[in-house]
Amino acid sequence: MTHQSQSAPLADRMRPRNFLEFVGQGDIVGEGKLLRTLVSSGTLPSLIFWGPPGVGKTTLANIIAAEAGAKFVSLSAVMSGKSDLAAAILEAEASLKNAGAKTILFIDEIHRWNKAQQDALLPHVEKGTVTLIGATTENPSFEIIRALLSRSQVFILKLLSAEEIKQVLKFALQDSDRGFGNLKIQISDESLDLLANLASGDARVALNALEIAVQSKKTGGGEVSFEITEADIKEALQKTHLIFDKKGEEFYNLISALHKSMRGSDANAALYWLARMLEGGCDPLYIARRVLRFASEDIGMANSEAMIQANSAYDACHKIGYPECSVHLAQAVVYCAKSKKSNLLYSGYEAAAKDARATSHLGVPVHLRNAPTEFMKEIGYGKDYKYNPNFSESVDQDYLPEELKNKNYLAKTKMSFPDNGVDQN
Helix, strand or coil, rough: CCCHHHHCCHHHHCCCCCCCCCCHHHHHHHCHHHHHHHHHHHCCCCEECCCCCCCCCCHHHHHHHHHHHEEEEEECCCCCHHHHHHHHHHHHHHHHHHCCCCEEEEEEEEHHHHHHHHHHHHHHHHHHCEEEEEEEEECCHHHHCCHHHCCEEEECCCCCCCHHHHHHHHHHHHCCCCCCCEEEEEECCCHHHHHHHHCCHHHHHHHHHHHHHHHCCCCCCCEEEECCCCHHHHHHHHHHHHHHHHHCCCHHHHHHHHHHHHHCCCCCHHHHHHHHHHHCCCCCCHHHHHHHHHHHHHHHCCHHHHHHHHHHHHHHHHHHHHCHHHHHHHHHHHHHHHHHCCHHHHHHHHHEEEEEEEHCCCCCCCHHHCCCCHHHCCCCCCCCCHHHHCCCCCCCCCCCCCCCCCCCCCCCCCCCHHHHEEECC
């Protein structure tokens, strides 16, 4: 192993070099599965890998390039633009012309490229100058232009299971060339399980934490032997990321505390719990979704602007990501905490939904039915319907089935909007 590879992070050193070393995603890279078949066929289409961080998108792109015997060019959509793309295309054209070598162009976080940048890539994909492999954590249906998406095969990559993370960790502990196989490390199954579970499906997080734990124990020189305990694992995770169990009880305790602090109009507490979640590594879009739900469930018609604030915060999280979006979430959380509260919409919908489930056999009143054909008009569809805008006064007309006549799902409504419904103190 070279000095350069020794100095590289463990997660980079342990990057799988072929399909046999690759852990996880068995439904797409397993023997005989679609992706493996496409690679071996020699007619590889452009690909889009959609999945969360640390599940192997970049690694798969490297493996595919090696298996296909293609040149691999990598661009980060965050750091590059049209000029970088133009340089990569020129390089690909030269390789194809001079050596007959195909080029796989890997674009990490391709969703960060705007429409114009993606449009600039399209003709080179169509001509076959490059085979695109794009990696994204966002839904490609919304983030990739339709023309590019239609020319690509989309593969969804899933979070690694705890057992798969544990397998990755064991490889790193046993590999004496790239990992820690040359050290005598004692680590219990319980400690490995803890790390595998707290990594929440992200192999990179697990390997980074393992590396920090090992580095904190190494004394240097000669034969090295030491034990890594559960306490060491927790300390290592705190150094890489503030720790909280993203799938366990503590995660739900934190989101519950945030929700209840907003409901109780305590903006300071809400900010604290928001920070605990963000600094602990929670996906900001998850929090934004919960705040958006809160804006209607707990505020609703008491201040309808709350939903606009929450939706704008979600949009900001989606567009610029963490950490920049933290202030937008803070604005939405404080706004919701200070808003007047009402569960009118929540309770009203629940009551309507209960009736809907119990009375799904009831037909739509004839005068409310659509009548697109003459036959439907002849049998009475839409008959006697009063078109409200044609009347200067309120119209006496029923809109519910006879069995639910005069039902009031919003009986406790008190719609008031003083000072936009927000406490200014």
